[in-house]
Amino acid sequence: GESVGLHLPTLSVQEGDNSIINCAYSNSASDYFIWYKQESGKGPQFIIDIRSNMDKRQGQRVTVLLNKTVKHLSLQIAATQPGDSAVYFCAEGMRFGAGTRLTVKP
């Protein structure tokens, strides 16, 4: 069946470095994607979204890139901070992928 998934379950980066979290999706008809951040013991928090008619969208310190040709989505976090440590989920519409745990080392 159709699914949304993550390339890596964990990612560790040094404070101040840029982070890139990847996501693959299988439904070529998908037209709306969202990245969520989930801190320990909390509910998911919306970070940024992108529609399929766009390739790139930027927010505050975050950028989402969409490559429809290879059905790949990425979240880039600039100058990663300790407060960015969390699990990051990509979602296609209402359905979440498996999540990547980002750990920021001081």
Add this chain to the structure above:
Amino acid sequence: EPEVTQTPSHQVTQMGQEVILRCVPISNHLYFYWYRQILGQKVEFLVSFYNNEISEKSEIFDDQFSVERPDGSNFTLKIRSTKLEDSAMYFCASRGQARDTGELFFGEGSRLTVL
């Protein structure tokens, strides 16, 4: 800042018992959702609700589950006869815009433990 609130924060129940989880969505939102997250796993979509009826549900949302908006503010998830595998964190979410797009606001979750 408006937020989605959920009660209880933690409920422990015996297998076979009925459980009702409650949510108060953001007041001017029109679309409501329930998700669950088994410990350490991904967030799984259960059901979406709009205009007093279910608009979409997943394969997880079987006859043991039901949702209701009994008044103008609450949105509830009922599990009729709980099973051990229903133990999870249940998240309510709401959205003000179209059903499938726009920011989804999540509550802090209700942890259900079935013994």
